[in-house]
Amino acid sequence: xxxxxxxxxxxxxxxxxxxxxxxxxxxxxxxxxxxxxxxxxxxxxxxxxxxxxxxxxxxxxxxxxxxxxxxxxxxxxxxxxxxxxxxxxxxxxxxxxxxxxxxxxxxxxxxxxxxxxxxxxxxxxxxxxxxxxxxxxxxxxxxxxxxxxxxxxxxxxxxxxxxxxxxxxxxxxxxxxxxxxxxxxxxxxxxxxxxxxxxxxxxxxxxxxxxxxxxxxxxxxxxxxxxxxxxxxxxxxxxxxxxxxxxxxxxxxxxxxxxxxxxxxxxxxxxxxxxxxx
Numbered sequence: 280x281x282x283x284x285x286x287x288x289x290x291x292x293x294x295x296x297x298x299x300x301x302x303x304x305x306x307x308x309x310x311x312x313x314x315x316x317x318x319x320x321x322x323x324x325x326x327x328x329x330x331x332x333x334x335x336x337x338x339x340x341x342x343x344x345x346x347x348x349x350x351x352x353x354x355x356x357x358x359x360x361x362x363x364x365x366x367x368x369x370x371x372x373x374x375x376x377x378x379x380x381x382x383x384x385x386x387x388x389x390x391x392x393x394x395x396x397x398x399x400x401x402x403x404x405x406x407x408x409x410x411x412x413x414x415x416x417x418x419x420x421x422x423x424x425x426x427x428x429x430x431x432x433x434x435x436x437x438x439x440x441x442x443x444x445x446x447x448x449x450x451x452x453x454x455x456x457x458x459x460x461x462x463x464x465x466x467x468x469x470x471x472x473x474x475x476x477x478x479x480x481x482x483x484x485x486x487x488x489x490x491x492x493x494x495x496x497x498x499x500x501x502x503x504x505x506x507x508x509x510x511x512x513x514x515x516x517x518x519x520x521x522x523x524x525x526x527x528x529x530x531x532x533x534x535x536x537x538x539x540x541x542x543x544x545x546x547x548x549x550x551x552x553x554x555x556x557x
Contacts (some may be wrong), residue, residue, distance in 0.1 A: 281399035291363035292323030306510035320367035331391040384409040415441030422503035436495020475553035505552045
């Protein structure tokens with residue numbers, strides 16, 4: 280019966296991921312089948328916390344987040360949870376020896392969303408680490424599965440990739456973050472006066488993150504390389520589209536890549552990885 284419950288828990292995290300993020304789902308589907316469910320499990324918890332701080336302003340969000348964090352630690356300690364998402368997450372954390380400090384840093388950043396509307400360089404760096412870089416490190420633990428030397432060697436690249444993904448999302452969600460939640464993540468940026476110079480500087484910073492991340496992607500185990508590279512290609516193409524947009528367009532609309540273009544990227548990635556061209 281425990282196996283049946285674990286399967287049900289995994290299906291919950293899988294369904295959440297597929298519903299909320301088609302881009303990450305495509306990347307996960309390009310991983311080796313054995314790696315997919317652990318990554319779904321990580322994303323399930325991340326999405327649950329995001330929902331608390333982003334979607335329920337009419338209730339006590341801080342209390343809800345505290346309850347989720349407490350329940351997460353209880354699940355890790357007990358090795359079981361009646362919350363299916365936490366059940367699948369704790370199973371992955373325990374199976375792949377994911378450091379609890381990464382979980383703690385994640386919740387610290389989620390709590391920052393409830394306390395801060397703008398950031399200085401120091402708080403921005405801390406937020407990026409906890410909200411995105413640690414997620415990259417959790418996934419890297421899965422990809423390396425016990426190879427601690429490889430994990431240590433690729434940890435910087437994993438952090439850079441997580442940071443790049445997060446910053447791209449900040450750009451494409453500039454309008455909704457400001458108008459719906461009053462947030463501006465990038466330090467020194469004012470929504471109303473967002474300029475070409477500021478956009479170019481942010482894009483250049485993200486490009487640097489992507490360049491450093493790619494070096495690590497090339498060294499990932501074969502079972503994970505294709506899926507991570509697909510996500511990398513999708514977000515880098517999205518960044519290119521943002522770069523070619525005006526600051527006004529970035530302020531007024533969420534930049535997207537259509538499904539046809541995603542399919543073209545998927546085919547291109549399959550060919551490049553098959554030919555060893557990454």
